[in-house]
Amino acid sequence: MNIFLRERRLSYGMRISCENFGGYDNIRVVPLYAASGILNPG
Numbered sequence: 001m002n003i004f005l006r007e008r009r010l011s012y013g014m015r016i017s018c019e020n021f022g023g024y025d026n027i028r029v030v031p032l033y034a035a036s037g038i039l040n041p042g
Contacts, residue, residue, distance in 0.1 A: 001027055014038075 005013050005026060011027045022029040030038060 001015065002025070004010075007025050012028060012029060014028050016032060016035045018032060019029050020031055026035050027041070
């Protein structure tokens with residue numbers, strides 16, 4: 001993902017995972033149960 005972000009000149013990426021909220025360098029980790037809230041807030 002870091003290569004993709006660098007080639008596209010993006011400041012960060014988002015990964016949907018079974019892990020809890022977190023992050024690595026410029027990658028934000030969002031758990032599966034919270035992913036629908038990103039697409040449909042409120």
